[in-house]
Amino acid sequence: MQQALEQPDVIGSEFVSFFVGDQSFCLEISQIREIRRWSPATVLPHAPDYVLGVINLRGSVIPVFDLSARLGFGKLTPDERNVIIIAAIGDQMIGMLVDSVSEILSLDPDAIQPRPNIGDEEVISYIQGFASVDDDITRLIDLEAILSPSSKLVAE
Amino acid sequence: MSAPNTIRDTFFEECDELLEALTDGLSELEDGTATDDTVHAIFRAVHSIKGGAGAFSMDAIVAFAHAFETVLDLLREGKIVLDSGLLAVLQHSSDHLNNLVEDGRSGTNRADSGTTSILASLETYLGDTVKAGIDDQSDDFGFEAITFSLDEPIVTEEPGRxxxxxxxxxxxxxxxxxxxxxxxxxxxxxxxxxxxxxxxxxxxxxxxxxxxxxxxxxxxxxxxxxxxxxxxxxxxxxxxxxxxxxxxxxxxxxxxxxxxxxxxxLETDDTDTLPVQETKPRAAAPAKKTLRVDLDRVDRLVNVVGELIINQARISQLIDEAEISSSSGLPSELEAYQNLAREIQEGVMSIRAQPIKPLFQRMSRVVRETMMASNKKVRLLTDGEGTEIDKTVIERIADPLTHMIRNAVDHGIEPSEKRVAAGKDATGNIRLTATHRSGHVIISISDDGAGLNRAKILETAMSKGLVPQDAELSNSEIDNLLFLPGFSTAVEVSDLSGRGVGMDVVKNAITSLGGRMSITSAPGKGSTFSIVLPLTLAVLDGMIVQVADQTMVIPISSVLETIRPTVRDLDAIGTKNWMLRIRGLNVPIFDVATQLGLRAQPIDYKDQVLLLVEAEGLGQFALAVDDLSDQRQVVIKGLDGNYGAIPGISAATILGDGKIALILDPDTLTMSAKPGVHSPHMTTPKGEALHAASA
Structure with missing residues (x-):
C-alpha cells in the first residue's frame, strides 16, 4: 500500500479539496500557492485543448489548464464562479481551472489508498490515490502527471 | 562533486581573477609593456593559485604551479633571461594551469596528460646550478599560509577600532x-x-x-x-x-x-612651531572595489525591476485614461517616475553586464592550442576587451566563438609557406573585436587568410544536394551556404575544427540569443565573421501588433519595413498563397493568425498591414497582421520555464494593462505547425532559463 505512493514526500496531512465534473479531487496544501477567481487568459497558439492560455500572476507568466478537459470530463466553459488553483512543483507554476473549491481536509497519510488499477480512463493516470471522506471519496491529484505531456499509464 | 561548498567556489572565482592577472602579465611581457612589477605579479598569481589549491588538496594544480612558480622565481631574480622561447613556455604553462583549474572545478582530469611534457619544458630552464638552490627553497613555497583574500587590503585594525x-x-x-x-x-x-x-x-x-x-x-x-x-x-x-x-x-x-x-x-609643547608630521596621501592606488553577489539575487532584482517597468507603464496608462489635467503636476511627476524607473533598470542591467575580456583571453588560449596542433603561425589581436555584455550572453557565446576561432586558424589562415608565396607575413593575423553599436554588441572575427573558397563551397553544397546543380548564387549567398546544416568544407575532418559541428550550430547558438551572423570575404585577403548580439536578454524593442483580436509583439530588429499594400501589390498563387510585390521583388506572405492557428483562413491582405521581415534560410517574406499600434520597450518573460516552446512564439511580455502579449518569432513562424499537435513539454523546464524568465 505504501510503496504504491510514489512520492511520499509530497504527502502531508492537509489537503485542499475541489470539484471537477461533480467529483471531489484534492491537492496537498503545500503544493498550492493561491486560489484566484477566473479571469480570461491569453490564448497560446498550437496548444492542446486542455490549455486555456497564460495569465499574469504578479508579473509571472503562468499557464492555465482546464482540469476538467485534462481529466477527460470535457471542456469547461469558464465563468465568474470558477476558480483557478495556482500550484507549484519546484520552480514550475501552473494554474488549474476547477469548478469550485470546497474545503481543507485533514487526512492521515496512511488513510490514502493507492491508485486503483481499473480501466484506462484518462483520469486514472492523473491521480495518485484516493481517500474516504465521510460518505464520499476524494481523489488525490498527481501534479506531475498533470504537467507532463504524456499520460502516466503510457509511461509505465 | 562534493556538496555545495562556498569556500571552494570562492577559490575558483579567485582563480579566475588570478588567471586573468596571469594572462595580462604574460601579454605585457609579450608586447614589451612589462614593468618591474609584472614578473612579480605573475609570480604572485601562480603562487596564490598554488596556495589555494593546496588547501583543497588539488595536487595536480599544486605540483604544476610549483614548477611554474619556480621558473618565475628564477626569472624575477634575474637568474634566467626572458626570451621568446621562455615566453612561449610560460604562456603554454599558463594555458595549462588554466586547464588544470578548469579540471579542478569540474572534477575531471582531462588536462593531466599534458602535464608531463610541459613540466619537462619548464625544467629545461632550471639549470643544474640553480636546481639545487631551488630544492632548498622549496620549503618556502610549500609552507605559505593560505589566504583567500589576497586581493583585499589587509585589515590591521582590531575590530571596533x-x-x-x-x-x-x-x-x-x-x-x-x-x-x-x-x-x-x-x-x-x-x-x-x-x-x-x-x-x-x-x-x-x-x-x-x-x-x-x-x-x-x-x-x-x-x-x-x-x-x-x-x-x-x-x-x-x-x-x-x-x-x-x-x-x-x-x-x-x-x-x-x-x-x-x-x-x-606626541610632542605637544606649545612652543614647538614645527609640524610634527606631514600629511601623506596613501601611496598605493586602491584596487577597484568589487562585491561578490550571488547571481540569483541579481536575477531576482532584474525580475522585480521588470515588474516596476510594467507597473509604471500601467500607471501611466491609467492616468492617461483618467484624463487628469496637466496643471495638477501629476504628469510631470509621472515623467520623473518614468525616468527613475528607467535609470533603475539600466543600473540593474549593468550589474549583469561584464567585460568580455576573460572570454577574449580564453580565445587567445584557443588560438595557441589550435596553432600548435595545426602547425600554423597565428597572432591574435584583440580590441574592445572592456566591452560589457550580459553575463548570460557571454557564457553562451563562448562555445560558438571558440569554434569560429578554431575555424579561422584551421581554415582561414594559410600555412606559412603559402602565405610567404602570396607575399604575406608568415604569421597570420586574427583580429577579434567587440564594440557597442546602437543597443547591440558586435563581435567580429577577421583573418587575413585566403578568404572563402567560393568555388569549393558551391561545389560542396551541390554535391551534398544543398543547392540545385544549376543554381546561380551571388557571392554572399554562397558565403551563407556555410551556415546550412550538414555543410563542412574540410575534405579531411581535422582534429580541430571538424568536431562534427558545423557553422550551422554556431549560427543557431547565436540566433537563440537573439543575435545575427554575417560573413564578408575577399579572395586572398581574408574573411570576417560578424556577430550582432543584443545587450541584454531582458528587454527588447518591440512593435505592438494586433493578430486575430490578440495583442502581440514583434521585435523591431527583425522588421525591415511596414507596408499597407494595395491590390496591385498582391498576386495570388493558387487559392491560398499570396505574394507581395515590392520594388520588383516578389516575396511570400504569411498570415500570422493563420500560422498560429488562430484563424482558419487568411483575411483579405489588402485590409492588413504587412511587415517585411527576413528570416534565416527563407530570405525576405512578409507577415500579415491586422493592425499596428505602437513601438515600445517590453520586458521579456520566458515561456519555457512554466510551459514549453511554441513555434512562432519566442516569449511573452506583460503590457501596461496587465494583459499578457506573446512575442512573435519570425524565424519559426513560417514553419506551420498543425493546431493541437504541439503539446507543452513541461517536465523539463530549462535549468538555465533566461534571467528574465518568470519565476
Whole structure:
C-alpha cells in the first residue's frame, strides 16, 4: 500500500479539496500557492485543448489548464464562479481551472489508498490515490502527471 | 562533486581573477609593456593559485604551479633571461594551469596528460646550478599560509577600532582660563593611538608675538575603540574655549599614517612651531572595489525591476485614461517616475553586464592550442576587451566563438609557406573585436587568410544536394551556404575544427540569443565573421501588433519595413498563397493568425498591414497582421520555464494593462505547425532559463 505512493514526500496531512465534473479531487496544501477567481487568459497558439492560455500572476507568466478537459470530463466553459488553483512543483507554476473549491481536509497519510488499477480512463493516470471522506471519496491529484505531456499509464 | 561548498567556489572565482592577472602579465611581457612589477605579479598569481589549491588538496594544480612558480622565481631574480622561447613556455604553462583549474572545478582530469611534457619544458630552464638552490627553497613555497583574500587590503585594525579626525583650535581664552592643551592631548592618547600635527600658520612674526596668546591649532588622528562622546568628554571643560571638529574617518579617506607608537610623535609643547608630521596621501592606488553577489539575487532584482517597468507603464496608462489635467503636476511627476524607473533598470542591467575580456583571453588560449596542433603561425589581436555584455550572453557565446576561432586558424589562415608565396607575413593575423553599436554588441572575427573558397563551397553544397546543380548564387549567398546544416568544407575532418559541428550550430547558438551572423570575404585577403548580439536578454524593442483580436509583439530588429499594400501589390498563387510585390521583388506572405492557428483562413491582405521581415534560410517574406499600434520597450518573460516552446512564439511580455502579449518569432513562424499537435513539454523546464524568465 505504501510503496504504491510514489512520492511520499509530497504527502502531508492537509489537503485542499475541489470539484471537477461533480467529483471531489484534492491537492496537498503545500503544493498550492493561491486560489484566484477566473479571469480570461491569453490564448497560446498550437496548444492542446486542455490549455486555456497564460495569465499574469504578479508579473509571472503562468499557464492555465482546464482540469476538467485534462481529466477527460470535457471542456469547461469558464465563468465568474470558477476558480483557478495556482500550484507549484519546484520552480514550475501552473494554474488549474476547477469548478469550485470546497474545503481543507485533514487526512492521515496512511488513510490514502493507492491508485486503483481499473480501466484506462484518462483520469486514472492523473491521480495518485484516493481517500474516504465521510460518505464520499476524494481523489488525490498527481501534479506531475498533470504537467507532463504524456499520460502516466503510457509511461509505465 | 562534493556538496555545495562556498569556500571552494570562492577559490575558483579567485582563480579566475588570478588567471586573468596571469594572462595580462604574460601579454605585457609579450608586447614589451612589462614593468618591474609584472614578473612579480605573475609570480604572485601562480603562487596564490598554488596556495589555494593546496588547501583543497588539488595536487595536480599544486605540483604544476610549483614548477611554474619556480621558473618565475628564477626569472624575477634575474637568474634566467626572458626570451621568446621562455615566453612561449610560460604562456603554454599558463594555458595549462588554466586547464588544470578548469579540471579542478569540474572534477575531471582531462588536462593531466599534458602535464608531463610541459613540466619537462619548464625544467629545461632550471639549470643544474640553480636546481639545487631551488630544492632548498622549496620549503618556502610549500609552507605559505593560505589566504583567500589576497586581493583585499589587509585589515590591521582590531575590530571596533575607528579613526577620528579631530581639529582642535583653541581660542586665546583657553590659556587664560588655565587650560593646558598638552594635558588634553595626553588624555586623548589614553583613549587610543594618536598622531598629532601642529598647525603653525597663524603664528605671527616673532616681533609681533603676544607670548600670552595661543596661535597654534592641532590636527589629530585618533585610532580608538572609544566613541565620539568619549572624545568630546576630554574636551568637556574647554568646549566653549575652542573650535572643535570631530569626524569619524572611513578607511579610504584616512590621510594619516597612524604610527603604532603614539608617544614618539606626541610632542605637544606649545612652543614647538614645527609640524610634527606631514600629511601623506596613501601611496598605493586602491584596487577597484568589487562585491561578490550571488547571481540569483541579481536575477531576482532584474525580475522585480521588470515588474516596476510594467507597473509604471500601467500607471501611466491609467492616468492617461483618467484624463487628469496637466496643471495638477501629476504628469510631470509621472515623467520623473518614468525616468527613475528607467535609470533603475539600466543600473540593474549593468550589474549583469561584464567585460568580455576573460572570454577574449580564453580565445587567445584557443588560438595557441589550435596553432600548435595545426602547425600554423597565428597572432591574435584583440580590441574592445572592456566591452560589457550580459553575463548570460557571454557564457553562451563562448562555445560558438571558440569554434569560429578554431575555424579561422584551421581554415582561414594559410600555412606559412603559402602565405610567404602570396607575399604575406608568415604569421597570420586574427583580429577579434567587440564594440557597442546602437543597443547591440558586435563581435567580429577577421583573418587575413585566403578568404572563402567560393568555388569549393558551391561545389560542396551541390554535391551534398544543398543547392540545385544549376543554381546561380551571388557571392554572399554562397558565403551563407556555410551556415546550412550538414555543410563542412574540410575534405579531411581535422582534429580541430571538424568536431562534427558545423557553422550551422554556431549560427543557431547565436540566433537563440537573439543575435545575427554575417560573413564578408575577399579572395586572398581574408574573411570576417560578424556577430550582432543584443545587450541584454531582458528587454527588447518591440512593435505592438494586433493578430486575430490578440495583442502581440514583434521585435523591431527583425522588421525591415511596414507596408499597407494595395491590390496591385498582391498576386495570388493558387487559392491560398499570396505574394507581395515590392520594388520588383516578389516575396511570400504569411498570415500570422493563420500560422498560429488562430484563424482558419487568411483575411483579405489588402485590409492588413504587412511587415517585411527576413528570416534565416527563407530570405525576405512578409507577415500579415491586422493592425499596428505602437513601438515600445517590453520586458521579456520566458515561456519555457512554466510551459514549453511554441513555434512562432519566442516569449511573452506583460503590457501596461496587465494583459499578457506573446512575442512573435519570425524565424519559426513560417514553419506551420498543425493546431493541437504541439503539446507543452513541461517536465523539463530549462535549468538555465533566461534571467528574465518568470519565476
Amino acid at each position: 575607528t579613526t577620528f579626525e579631530i581639529e582642535f583650535t583653541p581660542t586665546a581664552d583657553l590659556l587664560k582660563n588655565g587650560h593646558e592643551p598638552e594635558l588634553l592631548l595626553d588624555a586623548l592618547a589614553d583613549l587610543g593611538t594618536v598622531s598629532v600635527r601642529v598647525e603653525t600658520a597663524s603664528v605671527p612674526d616673532l616681533r609681533k608675538l603676544d607670548w600670552q596668546n595661543l596661535y597654534l591649532s592641532w590636527h589629530l588622528a585618533l585610532e580608538t575603540t572609544a566613541d565620539e562622546d568619549q572624545i568630546r568628554e576630554v574636551f568637556e571643560f574647554v568646549e566653549d574655549l575652542c573650535d572643535l571638529d570631530i569626524a569619524e574617518l572611513t578607511k579610504e579617506s584616512a590621510v594619516f599614517d597612524i604610527p603604532t607608537d603614539a608617544d614618539a610623535d
